[in-house]
Amino acid sequence: MRSGARQSAATATVHEHITDAVKTPDLIRLDGEVVLARFETMKVYAALGAVRSLLRRGRVVPGQTLVDSSSGIYAVALAMACHRYGLRCHIVASTTVDATMLAQLEILGATVDQMPPSQSLRLDQELRVRHVRQLLAERPDFHWMRQYHDAVHHEGYREFAELLDASLPEGPLTVVGAVGTGASTGGLARALRESGRAVRLVGIQPFGSVTFASEQFSDPEAIIAGIGSSIPFGNVHHELYDTVHWLDFRHAMAGAVGLLRRHAVFAGLSTGAAHLAASWEAARDPGRLHLVLGADTGHRYAERVFTRHAEALDPAGLRPRPIASLDALRPPWSVMEWGRRGAPEAARLPEQGGAPAPVPTVEMQP
Incomplete structure (x- = not known):
């Protein structure tokens, strides 16, 4: 913590709205120079920052309807931001959104169109994007948030950066987090970096994601929301990333169960994957502070991951396979120095010289 920053157990902040409380992470020291930023839902930063910017610039006005497609976490964050600022919210929900999340959205005042069960993630995405386009054709007054393309979703993370600068010691920092939409890590x-801190950015990817060229692989068990995509995302700026780790479901599970077992932190699979990668990174670079982004809690993985804790691999025995080129990429865990290079061809949007692709809608989800 920087000199001058103080914490008192006798005081607490009274927030004006739940979004202010939810967006603030708990900073928890794990092993040595590894610190976890543990969120209830990190996407509140993206939603709040985007809504405030859109209102300030007059791109939306109070009472207008904001619409987007989501598998749930961004949907709740957007509904909360709309609740705060007097906007309406309409969500085109994945078939995977459960009854608990649907109830939250409806009570918050959001209207929800949930897609019927489909045979694959890709089909679920296509159904939703088709429905969004139909809504926009019928209701041109709706504002499409486009969380995967509109750079406005990066803006809220400046506030998080200011919090970290005030809370963490000065000096070089390695940030380790799931890539997903690209907004949080990027x-x-x-x-x-703009504040003057030397930052190394380590991105986490699943196998099967086009974002960093692992689309040729299949991970049948993968249910890691918010970490990869089957289609290009405009908000991912590949030139920001120094290193990329690709992990399969069983390694992410090992990281998540290990985090709970060793540190009593109940967090999602993307956090587990980032924790595992950060532990390896920190062992190779002792003395440098490593920050793990813990995007959400483990509740939505309780049945499919944490009840299977006896099956979890021991993180202490796991190591990645270092590779020098994407041709050598292999499951279950590979790592490569990305070196802030540009996007691989399949991850480029048409205007960047890539092949035409459907409009992005959601993160990878079961």
């Missing part, structure tokens, strides 16, 4: 790293 927005945070850019803001920290």
